């Protein structure tokens with residue numbers, strides 16, 4: 211063990227904060243969270259009000275511009291988004307290079323990164339108009355790319371966006387429409403999806419948004435920055451949790467096995483965790499979970515879904531909410547516990563869950579990327595480390611080791 215203090219004598223004040231639990235990496239005017247009180251606001255508007263009264267596209271406008279749009283501003287924004295839903299024909303061919311069982315998140319990350327190769331014209335990150343165009347393109351094209359990822363994985367032909375439909379309906383049609391059968395969607399499906407998109411649109415400096423900002427701080431283009439955010443989102447401790455929830459429910463299998471699962475989650479010698487429970491910031495009920503919990507029960511009732519895994523989920527929620535281990539550590543079900551259940555009820559395959567999250571979070575990521583570029587004096591992100599390796603030593607030739 212070496213004394214590291216002399217190595218840092220020239221760095222001035224130095225903070226060691228693993229996991230960035232108490233380090234603000236930036237100032238931001240986009241999203242406010244009070245984890246102890248369970249408060250979430252976008253640009254000052256409580257999430258509960260936006261969830262009840264707004265739509266995902268309106269929320270996207272709000273995140274990007276700081277104010278709610280009036281009628282004509284919204285019409286222009288919606289029109290711009292609709293105008294940019296298509297993807298380049300060459301990008302369509304890009305999919306054919308992927309292996310058939312490729313994970314949709316892998317295809318999504320690669321396709322979004324590749325947008326930088328298709329849109330050379332808006333790569334001047336210092337130009338406000340270019341930044342705005344990139345934001346529109348990303349929000350517009352994400353559902354088209356996401357649906358293409360899914361369709362490729364199930365060997366269905368690519369479907370062009372139907373621009374006479376609204377954002378969420380358009381996405382659902384691109385996902386599920388097959389040539390021989392007209393698609394009938396329950397209104398509750400579009401409503402639930404729009405709500406999930408609103409709730410997932412931003413969440414201040416989480417791992418993926420911080421990644422977008424860190425990559426963006428180097429001057430990288432928006433598509434590369436958002437692609438990095440997508441890969442950060444993929445992990446099971448972050449956006450991948452909704453997929454992990456379903457896998458966990460399948461592993462538990464039946465409601466009578468819930469008790470054993472809860473016991474295992476409490477055992478420190480077992481690395482099994484209840485996926486969809488706990489949150490780094492919320493030490494109270496996740497306000498998004500409260501809203502989506504209600505929608506979850508509505509979706510299950512209205513669609514008349516009868517799936518044994520959903521019974522497991524409901525039993526697990528009940529068991530954890532009254533278990534001292536979870537109560538004392540304030541481990542409440544988070545938004546991803548319910549989002550996975552809703553996606554499953556809507557017939558969205560498990561591998562697509564994190565992709566759904568990525569569609570919504572694109573609005574927040576690009577709002578942060580823009581804010582970063584609009585902030586004078588932004589610096590490249592460059593965390594330091596505490597070196598704990600070997601002290602200085604001399605090289606030994608291989609035959610002497």
Ligand code: ACO
Nearest residue numbers: 446447448449451475483484485486487488489490539544
């Ligand atoms: N199941 C069982 N125990 C848990 C769980 C869980 N899901 N989450 C936390 N704990 C326990 C820890 O073992 C620890 O116990 P200890 O104090 O006895 O050592 C205590 O609760 C605190 O946990 P930490 O890991 O320190 O909490 P942290 O804030 O670092 O982690 C996280 C938060 C990653 C979300 C964690 O709760 C977790 O892994 N949850 C499951 C994954 C998940 O749902 N992620 C989605 C997050 S939401 C989102 O990204 C949109």
